[in-house]
Amino acid sequence: MRVHSREVxxxxxxxxxxxxxxxxxxAKIVHELQSPYKPDLTLNECIESVERVLLKREIQHAILVGxxxxxxxxxxxxxxxxxxxxxxxxxxxxxxxxxxxxxSLGYGSIAVTTFGHLDKNKIGIIKLLDNKxxxxxxxxxxxxxxxxxxxxxxxxxxKQRDREEELSKSETIFGEEIxxx
Numbered sequence: 560m561r562v563h564s565r566e567v568x569x570x571x572x573x574x575x576x577x578x579x580x581x582x583x584x585x586a587k588i589v590h591e592l593q594s595p596y597k598p599d600l601t602l603n604e605c606i607e608s609v610e611r612v613l614l615k616r617e618i619q620h621a622i623l624v625g626x627x628x629x630x631x632x633x634x635x636x637x638x639x640x641x642x643x644x645x646x647x648x649x650x651x652x653x654x655x656x657x658x659x660x661x662x663s664l665g666y667g668s669i670a671v672t673t674f675g676h677l678d679k680n681k682i683g684i685i686k687l688l689d690n691k692x693x694x695x696x697x698x699x700x701x702x703x704x705x706x707x708x709x710x711x712x713x714x715x716x717x718k719q720r721d722r723e724e725e726l727s728k729s730e731t732i733f734g735e736e737i738x739x740x
Contacts, residue, residue: 567620
C-alpha cells in the first residue's frame with residue numbers, strides 16, 4: 560500500500576500546526592539568514608521556499624517521525640531509559656540532530672552548515688521550541704524546524720546564484736562557449 564504525496568504533505572503541515580509551528584515563522588528565520596546576502600529578499604519568497612522544502616519526502620518523513628516521538632514522550636509511552644532521555648532532551652542524545660541533519664542533506668553543504676548554526680544559536684521559533692514549557696516535549700521538533708529553515712535558506716541561496724549566473728550565460732570557460740546559442 561502506498562500513501563499518496565498529498566496525504567503525506569497534508570499530514571506534515573498539520574503536524575507542524577498542531578505543535579504551534581507555522582510556515583511563516585520558519586520563513587522569518589530563512590529571511591533573517593538570507594537577507595544579508597539578498598537585501599531585496601521578501602518574506603513571500605521565503606514562505607515559498609519553505610513550502611517547496613515541505614514537499615520533499617525526506618523532510619516530511621523526518622518531521623512525522625520526530626513529532627510522533629515527541630508526542631509519545633509527552634504521553635510517557637516510551638520505554639526507559641529512552642523516555643527520560645527524550646523527555647529531558649539529554650545533551651548527549653544526538654538522534655534528534657542526526658535525523659534533522661539527514662533530512663537537510665539534499666541541499667548540500669550550505670544546508671548542513673546552516674543547520675549547525677541554527678542548532679547552536681536557536682533563533683526565532685527554534686528558541687521557543689527549545690525552551691519547553693510545561694509538559695511539552697520538543698526534542699525532535701526544534702531540530703526539525705532548524706532543518707526546514709536551513710534547507711529553505713540553502714534553496715534561496717541556490718536560486719540566487721542561478722539567477723546571477725543566468726545573467727552571464729555568454730561567458731566562456733577555457734575559451735569555449737558554455738551554452739550553445
